[in-house]
Amino acid sequence: AVVSTQSTGMGVDLLDRIKVTTFQAKNGVDPEMLNDHLYEKTPPSQISLLSPASIRLARSRCENLRNVEKAIGYKFREPFYLLEALTHASFNDLDTCYQRLEFLGDAVLDVLMVFHIYEQKPQYDQGQMTDLLSSLVCNTTLSKVCTKLELHRALLYDSAELYNVLARFFMNFEEDQLKNWCEDLSLERVFVDSVESDTPDKIPVLNLESKVVQAPKLLGDLVESVIGAIYLDAGEDILKVLEVIWPWFEPFYTSFSEKPPKNPKAIINELYPGLKRNIQPYPGDHYKFVATVTIATRDKDNKVSKYDFKTVGRDRETAMEVSYGRALHFHKKFLANVAIS
Numbered sequence: 395a396v397v398s399t400q401s402t403g404m405g406v407d408l409l410d411r412i413k414v415t416t417f418q419a420k421n422g423v424d425p426e427m428l429n430d431h432l433y434e435k436t437p438p439s440q441i442s443l444l445s446p447a448s449i450r451l452a453r454s455r456c457e458n459l460r461n462v463e464k465a466i467g468y469k470f471r472e473p474f475y476l477l478e479a480l481t482h483a484s485f486n487d488l489d490t491c492y493q494r495l496e497f498l499g500d501a502v503l504d505v506l507m508v509f510h511i512y513e514q515k516p517q518y519d520q521g522q523m524t525d526l527l528s529s530l531v532c533n534t535t536l537s538k539v540c541t542k543l544e545l546h547r548a549l550l551y552d553s554a555e556l557y558n559v560l561a562r563f564f565m566n567f568e569e570d571q572l573k574n575w576c577e578d579l580s581l582e583r584v585f586v587d588s589v590e591s592d593t594p595d596k597i598p599v600l601n602l603e604s605k606v607v608q609a610p611k612l613l614g615d616l617v618e619s620v621i622g623a624i625y626l627d628a629g630e631d632i633l634k635v636l637e638v639i640w641p642w643f644e645p646f647y648t649s650f651s652e653k654p655p656k657n658p659k660a661i662i663n664e665l666y667p668g669l670k671r672n673i674q675p676y677p678g679d680h681y682k683f684v685a686t687v688t689i690a691t692r693d694k695d696n697k698v699s700k701y702d703f704k705t706v707g708r709d710r711e712t713a714m715e716v717s718y719g720r721a722l723h724f725h726k727k728f729l730a731n732v733a734i735s
Contacts, residue, residue, distance in 0.1 A: 436630060437626060439477070439478045441478050441488065448487070448489065455477055456474070456477055459476050459477065462476065462543075466545075466642075467638055475626055478491075479492050479495045479622065480548050480549050480620070482551035484553035492616065496622060498625065499619055499623070503639075504527070506632065510647075518654075525654040525655070530650065533609060536617045537610070537614050538576045539643070540616050541572065541613060542576040543642070545620060546560060560610060577645075594699075594728055597703060599684075602713065603706075658718045661722055662721050665725060666734055671685075682707065682708055684713070685704070685717045687717040687720075688701065689701050701721070703718075
């Protein structure tokens with residue numbers, strides 16, 4: 395369903411000011427006479443600058459994008475924008491990729507959500523506004539939006555590595571489970587099925603290369619690149635972008651607004667103020683790291699039990715996030731009613 399600007403509560407006045415404050419006005423020009431656009435001329439798609447042969451190939455590919463337009467609720471005047479937004483750098487037949495549009499769409503999404511939160515939540519302090527914004531634009535939320543819109547199915551790429559990344563992720567789900575994950579309005583990144591082996595008796599080391607436990611960043615990138623494409627195709631009309639994308643984000647905004655969510659790291663830090671965490675190089679491979687989160691409980695006999703969650707990965711931050719996520723799942727399953735040390 396398409397929504398009007400009024401129904402979202404987005405303040406038109408504040409958004410209109412963006413056209414003035416972000417446009418490089420010439421000296422002495424009346425603000426009312428300023429060009430409505432960020433650019434004097436909307437930049438064309440990078441595809442339109444390619445060779446005639448590449449352009450012919452691109453036009454043939456555009457015929458396959460009708461389902462994408464239907465899913466996102468927007469028909470492109472220039473389909474090359476959408477095609478560029480769905481082209482990975484590994485697709486050598488077209489010398490372009492979605493990264494520039496991703497960069498633009500990331501900024502457009504932030505602007506829309508920042509002004510919406512600022513105007514609709516006057517009771518929020520800076521920390522609450524930041525929490526709400528972060529929850530709306532984080533990779534977990536964007537990946538669910540991408541999966542629900544099935545943008546990944548239209549991605550043009552030629553990379554066995556990328557295929558394996560996507561396949562390992564989606565193989566975690568049956569069809570009903572995938573639908574439920576898309577509609578789950580939480581920020582927990584670790585899937586329950588991937589940490590079933592964590593028990594009070596044994597918590598194994600989890601290697602991220604052999605077990606996918608969170609959505610690939612690519613999924614979130616695609617949402618941002620498509621937003622960037624819509625922004626340019628709509629003539630930099632940011633309110634038109636809001637009209638198109640608000641149905642994608644409204645369920646998350648409504649849920650998160652009632653109680654701005656906290657990520658697993660924040661929750662575990664509050665539950666276990668005495669926890670210990672560290673990151674060490676992985677023995678024998680200096681490109682990998684071991685991220686450890688240790689929590690402790692105390693039973694009625696004053697006996698302390700410690701639980702170590704170790705995750706191995708090439709990215710320090712991701713490994714630590716997964717360790718925190720595992721700790722949170724473990725707490726909910728086994729320790730919710732146990733005294734914390």
